[in-house]
Amino acid sequence: MLRACTVDELPPGESVRIAGPEPIAVFNADGELYAISDTCTHQDASLADGWLEGCFVECPLHAALFDLRTGMPSCLPAKQPVRTYPVLVDDGVIYVRAEAAEDAA
Amino acid sequence: MKTVAIVGASLAGARTAQELRAQGFDGRVVLIGEEPHLPYDRPPLSKAFLAGTASRESLELLDSDDLGALELRLGTRAERLDAAAGRLVLSDGEIAADGIVVATGGRARRLPGTESVRGVHVLRTLDDASALREELVPGVQVVVVGGGFIGAEVASTCRTLGLDVTVLEALETPLVRVLGPQLAQACARLHERHGTTLRCHAAVDGLDTRADGAGRRVTGVRLASGGTLPADVVVTGIGMVPATEWLSGSGLAAAGGVPTSAGLVTELPNVVAVGDVAACASAETGRPQRHEHWTNASEQAPVAVANLLAGHLVREYRPSGYVWSDQYSGTLQLAGHPEPGDELVVTEGTASDEAFAATFRRDGRTTAVFALNLPRAFTRLRRQAFRRPAPVA
Ligand SMILES: Cc1cc2nc3c(=O)[nH]c(=O)nc-3n(C[C@H](O)[C@H](O)[C@H](O)COP(=O)(O)OP(=O)(O)OC[C@H]3O[C@@H](n4cnc5c(N)ncnc54)[C@H](O)[C@@H]3O)c2cc1C
Ligand code: FES
Numbered sequence: 001m002l003r004a005c006t007v008d009e010l011p012p013g014e015s016v017r018i019a020g021p022e023p024i025a026v027f028n029a030d031g032e033l034y035a036i037s038d039t040c041t042h043q044d045a046s047l048a049d050g051w052l053e054g055c056f057v058e059c060p061l062h063a064a065l066f067d068l069r070t071g072m073p074s075c076l077p078a079k080q081p082v083r084t085y086p087v088l089v090d091d092g093v094i095y096v097r098a099e100a101a102e103d104a105a
Numbered sequence: 106m107k108t109v110a111i112v113g114a115s116l117a118g119a120r121t122a123q124e125l126r127a128q129g130f131d132g133r134v135v136l137i138g139e140e141p142h143l144p145y146d147r148p149p150l151s152k153a154f155l156a157g158t159a160s161r162e163s164l165e166l167l168d169s170d171d172l173g174a175l176e177l178r179l180g181t182r183a184e185r186l187d188a189a190a191g192r193l194v195l196s197d198g199e200i201a202a203d204g205i206v207v208a209t210g211g212r213a214r215r216l217p218g219t220e221s222v223r224g225v226h227v228l229r230t231l232d233d234a235s236a237l238r239e240e241l242v243p244g245v246q247v248v249v250v251g252g253g254f255i256g257a258e259v260a261s262t263c264r265t266l267g268l269d270v271t272v273l274e275a276l277e278t279p280l281v282r283v284l285g286p287q288l289a290q291a292c293a294r295l296h297e298r299h300g301t302t303l304r305c306h307a308a309v310d311g312l313d314t315r316a317d318g319a320g321r322r323v324t325g326v327r328l329a330s331g332g333t334l335p336a337d338v339v340v341t342g343i344g345m346v347p348a349t350e351w352l353s354g355s356g357l358a359a360a361g362g363v364p365t366s367a368g369l370v371t372e373l374p375n376v377v378a379v380g381d382v383a384a385c386a387s388a389e390t391g392r393p394q395r396h397e398h399w400t401n402a403s404e405q406a407p408v409a410v411a412n413l414l415a416g417h418l419v420r421e422y423r424p425s426g427y428v429w430s431d432q433y434s435g436t437l438q439l440a441g442h443p444e445p446g447d448e449l450v451v452t453e454g455t456a457s458d459e460a461f462a463a464t465f466r467r468d469g470r471t472t473a474v475f476a477l478n479l480p481r482a483f484t485r486l487r488r489q490a491f492r493r494p495a496p497v498a
Contacts, residue, residue: 045480049481060438060480060481063427076123076166079168
């Protein structure tokens with residue numbers, strides 16, 4: 001379980017990157033929390049720097065769109081999905097269940 | 106509509122093929138490309154692919170699902186279009202099609218008279234990139250003619266490979282027409298900072314060559330102002346010419362590309378044009394404009410397809426003006442349409458830093474957003490300045 005930040009630190013429309021062996025990006029999409037692998041599958045841009053629109057994030061580099069719910073890209077240049085991770089909130093703190101990564105992928 | 110033939114099997118053509126299916130077209134899609142290769146992405150040709158860190162496979166634009174949904178005619182050139190008869194003459198036959206997509210992009214411009222000189226390169230195709238890469242061996246001296254995006258990227262890749270490189274630019278600063286004087290200066294400094302020699306106001310007079318086996322090989326670049334720069338490898342990044350020769354006689358081509366409406370439809374309602382070749386009328390001013398950038402080709406495809414399938418104008422193209430360029434382990438990003446005389450406001454850092462962000466303003470309105478090495482700031486500024494319709498799931 002990885003600690004992201006507190007709920008207060010991640011208002012709607014914001015994102016945070018959790019460092020680690022595989023960096024993870026956590027988004028607050030209009031109150032709904034999502035966590036995906038931070039590295040775009042096209043090249044190596046950080047999706048936490050991306051443009052959040054509804055439950056899609058647009059890669060800051062070449063504008064591939066990823067669906068935060070499924071990790072699927074909905075347009076080129078990305079073709080591979082990013083991993084998604086379960087998010088939990090406990091006592092006002094946001095956690096990401098990273099060990100589930102292999103199963104979820 | 107039963108058959109759509111797409112001429113040009115690169116980004117704009119590949120995206121159009123995908124969009125045809127995505128928008129429900131279930132007829133025959135024929136994608137015709139004169140290059141023998143499966144459709145590939147060009148930006149890495151001056152960057153990771155040229156540096157040897159990205160593989161050929163990583164350039165693929167279409168996956169097996171995409172390929173399964175179309176008929177691919179590679180190594181086949183379109184030679185003539187008889188649109189009224191719905192007939193396309195190919196180098197190896199003919200095709201009858203009721204919808205035609207012109208996606209032939211452009212060809213790299215060369216220095217006149219240098220076509221057969223060894224050591225002199227342009228960079229547009231995979232074959233160009235492979236040929237250039239083979240010559241970028243330790244110890245060679247490289248001269249890049251043209252300091253635009255491609256020239257700057259090649260110079261940067263050459264530095265990564267540890268080579269000696271000089272960039273020759275005809276203007277007072279590279280990219281000044283795109284970025285304005287202040288930002289262009291900031292980008293020009295990247296060259297110096299990373300050990301590339303940049304010479305501005307430098308016009309090329311000709312090349313020095315020596316006999317080399319059967320032909321000639323470059324040894325130096327002569328400058329109009331006098332003097333010669335020794336060179337083992339010369340790369341010219343001096344722009345491209347729209348590939349419209351095959352349209353002569355069809356009434357569709359003009360010198361500056363294929364003119365289209367703001368919906369990317371040509372004079373003929375069943376022919377659309379997309380990507381680098383399309384001179385699309387601005388939805389605001391009506392003036393035709395070509396955009397030679399990746400995002401443009403990618404974003405025009407859905408608009409052109411919607412209008413082609415509907416048979417009338419249902420969508421207009423609004424260019425985001427988004428361009429990126431990777432140089433010296435940094436990324437430049439620009440969105441919007443800066444014009445000469447716009448006020449430049451640096452919002453993060455200063456223009457002499459390795460990383461900064463800036464906006465262009467006119468009459469209290471943001472006309473463009475720029476960042477060097479600050480993708481997050483760029484994203485925010487762009488979001489504030491330009492709204493886009495939300496994507497649909
Ligand atoms: C080296 C390089 C680096 C780049 N880097 C960037 C970047 O960092 N950022 C950015 O925004 N943009 C970049 N670009 C620009 C971007 O790649 C182009 O805008 C994009 O490729 C345009 O796609 P297109 O399909 O319209 O044209 P093209 O990619 O030119 O493709 C046209 C295709 O049509 C084929 N064709 C032409 N005539 C015929 C015919 N008669 N019959 C059959 N086939 C034909 C050609 O062989 C070609 O394959 C770069 C371009 C190059 C060359
Ligand atoms: S790195 Fe994300 S789209 Fe290219």
